[in-house]
Amino acid sequence: MRAFGRWLMLLVLAAVGLQLFFAVRILAMNWIAPESTSFQRSQAWQILKQQGQLPWRQESVEIKAMSASLQRAVIASEDAAFTQHHGIWWQSLEKAWEKNARAKVQAEKRAQRQPDKPVEVKIVGGSTITQQLAKNLFLSGERTLVRKGQEMVLALTLETLLSKERILEIYLNSVEWGEGVFGAEAAAQHYFRKSAARLNAWEASRLAVMLPRPRYFEKLPQSAYLSRRAETIMARMNDVVLP
Template sequence: MRHAIRLVAVLVLAVLCLQLWFAGRILLMRWVAPQSTSFQRSEALRLLKEKQQVAWAQQWVDDDQLPRTLKRAVIASEDDTFAQHGGVDWDALKGAWKKNEKAQARAQARGKSVAKVIGGSTITQQLAKNLFLSGERTLLRKGQELAITLTLEALLSKDRILEIYLNSVEWGEGLFGAQAAARHYFHTDAARLGTFEAARLAVMLPAPKRFERQPASPYVIGRAGLIVGRMTGAQLP
């Protein structure tokens, strides 16, 4: 019994230390931009293994060089309550859960299975996952994602969260951040992105590797038009 109590105490202490380590890293991000994310490092390793080379493009640009058009487009497309929620949009999460359940039921009726249809993750949750976590989908990892999400919201401003996200998110294979995406797809700087160009980039975020093959496909163009219409109502932090 004593051995079991000691083991539990050690595990609790280890979890606490891990959370403090995450908190320290996040607190430092108030002043220092992260050099890389967990997702970026895993992608670099994958490219090295599969292609024996790492084609990479990323350039940090400060918040004042990130256009309001891109911020509004990404918020409208990815997380329209970003300025109001505390890291998790519980209504969106509930809606996603119901859609997944319905999709699972339809798939089972056809003798098939489906893992996931829609996630409902906020920008802060996506950043938490990209910064520190792997891509596995387990309850333990989701719990850690939630803890990091709440820590990000507690220690960083919304402006800083969005700045880090837009500078580190994937926009294609080996292509990270708004500046690299603007240069690659439109041959301009992020600060000069127009409204429709910003909307097109926002549309690509859920599946950048798929959309980069046809960045001007009818779907991307059509969806971008819808995002443009929603951008005026997108509230910036």
Template sequence: MATHKINKTKVLGVAVLAAFSALLLYLFGLFVMILWLSVRDPGSSAFMDATLAELRLANPEAELKYQWTSYEGINKSLKRAVIASEDANFTDHEGVEWEAIRKAWEYNKKQAEKGKSKIRGGSTITQQLAKNLFLSRSRSYWRKGQELVLTYMIEFVMNKQRILELYLNVAQWGGNVFGAEAAARHYYGVSAAQLSQYQAAQLAAMLPNPVYYERHRKTSYLLSRTGTIQKRMRLVTIP
């Protein structure tokens, strides 16, 4: 009986060690990819790949609108607008704002109790970049944990300018529209460098629900939100 218990303990120990080793290998792989992205521009992202796969279920010929452009090739107005809209403390925090997450969790809990589906996110730009580049659209504690680990890795490896450059290039701005350059050309017929302050503010306002706002750009909420972002842009410091 004692021998049987020892064997079970050994098996459990080996299993735990194997799982821990696999986790370390997984984290190391992610860290290597982040190091690579700190100096190399991505051709796509996890969100882009998932979106294209969904579109091709209905249309095998579907393609994404996407064109990489450098940080210098993106108008300062869009940089200011996105920070004003998505992450006002972007240049100051270390990747995660726990107070914002707590407030979002409390708000969403109250919404669920009321039977309402509208929820609020507490993610920073760095968290959104981590999610867009590497993760699925699913919502779970495991996926959130992955997002947090990736966020801290990104902040450790990259400076704020590179983080914002990557985010502006992989953010979704429509059903098949990704990145600032494609968005500027799709909605306004100009390059990302030529965006006006209003156009930049409107693009930033669309980010929480880009697929919907691609078809409903004249809603009262979007127009109001665009105006609010425009007022806040002058207060924003960009990296």
């Protein structure tokens, strides 16, 4: 029992130490932008393995060098309650848990019909912009309860140590907008041959709706879905209050 207690104490100390490490890195982001994120490094490795070279576009700019239309469009598309929550939007999270519960029931039914196939249930949904940033900065892409729990802790830490404007700035400078295309400035140059500061409402909306599946939509620039969704986002943009 004593050995078990010592191991338990070591695990607790390691967990606390890890959270302190994350907190120090996040605090430093008030003054120093992250050079890369965990997600970017993972993507860079995959591209390098597949292509033998690394086509990469990224240029960090201050948030005042991004059009207000882009900021509003991204918030309207990804997290309409961004200025209202403290990192986690509990109503959205509750809906995601309900969806996951239904998915688990369906997976168990499939397992009964096909017992030789493993049951796999992915944890999905409910992520705010802050949670997305937390995941991209520090975590892997796996969908598990442990990873989701760590994401929530990091989101709360981000909201405690950084302003909403700084969170949005780092997010917009690091989010993926296509294969090897990261950040608003690179996306604006890649798709519209102009700076992020000069994006109009329509262009901003088209970029915003790509965010859930940027590499997929990069190959479908004339997608009817993109056009319809962009119109919806444009209609919502006027209701968005910037941080």
